[in-house]
Amino acid sequence: MSQPTEPQLPKDEIPESLVRRRMIKSFGWFALAAAVPVGVYEWITHSVGAQGIKRPFRKVLEANEQVARTYFSDNHLVRTFPVEQATKKARINGYDGLKSPIPEDWKLQIDRKDNQPLMLTVDDVKALPKHEIVYEFKCIEGWSQVQHWGGARLSDFLEKYKLGTRSGNAPNPDNTNDLFNYVGMETPDKGYYVGIDMESALHPQTLLAYELNGQPLNAPHGAPLRLIIPVKYGVKNLKRIGRIFFADEKPRDFWAERGYDYYVGL
Ligand SMILES: Nc1nc2c(c(=O)[nH]1)N[C@H]1C(S)=C(S)[C@@H](COP(=O)(O)O)O[C@H]1N2
Ligand SMILES: [Mo]
Secondary structure: OOOOOOOOOOHHHHHHHHHHHHHHHHHHHHHHHHHOOHHHHHHHHHOEOHHHOEHHHHHHHHHHHHHHHHHHOOOOOOOEOOHHHOOOOOOOOOOOOOOOOOOOOOOEEEOOOOOOOEEEOHHHHHOOOEEEEEEEEEOOOOOEEEEEEEEEEHHHHHHHOOOOEOOOOOOOOOOHHHEOOEEEEEOOOOOOEEEEEHHHHOOOOOEEEEEEOOEEOOHHHOOOOEEEOOOEOHHHOOOOOOEEEEEOOOOOOOOOOOOOOOOOEO
């Protein structure tokens, strides 16, 4: 099937389109269209403020920064369960990107701007603090199960390896403008791929998982390393991560290309 591609922005338009993109992100096209009569639009486009940012839009940027602060908070946690309630028979669903054996030379590749990619092992991930979570895993097809996963927080991983920022520093709650908008992940064969908004990636319950029910992951559940992202439906929980990268434009996403909502949040 044909793959929709992200529209490329002309270089000389970037500052304004950035503002526009943030606004769209905050309110959506619909609200934007409904809220801005033509006359108001004229006024906005003629009132240029400091830093070249149109004044009425700066308010939106400030509001957006408030939203951004929730990136690092422990609010909005997904409900968890006692470990006894976890199923011992976690369902297996979806084999895209898993159809060939796990590459013998598997490494977790992380792309960095102006730098060689990082090539890491599962032991590197296991060296980070281990977190376990028992929660209701939900598949968009209509089934759910209470499952028990273990791994490292993706946020700890990004902090340790100074990833996800334009500056190359560790993500910082006081400088959310430094964060890329999205994290992209794909299987080693590129047969399955997802894009995750940075807020969900940094959520404290989002894990790079290497255990299910206290045991090492098996291949159909995503060995050697998979994403567990409880604030999203199953589709975003990519199994067998091969490569991770960071971007401001939406990374391609397997099920979004097939008609599902890009964010599929709970
Ligand atoms: N590589 C890969 N990851 C994937 C899928 C897939 O087909 N390939 N399917 C997704 C879907 S739709 C779901 S519901 C979950 C299922 O995870 P499980 O097989 O461990 O239950 O994996 C997600 N991650
Ligand atoms: Mo799913």
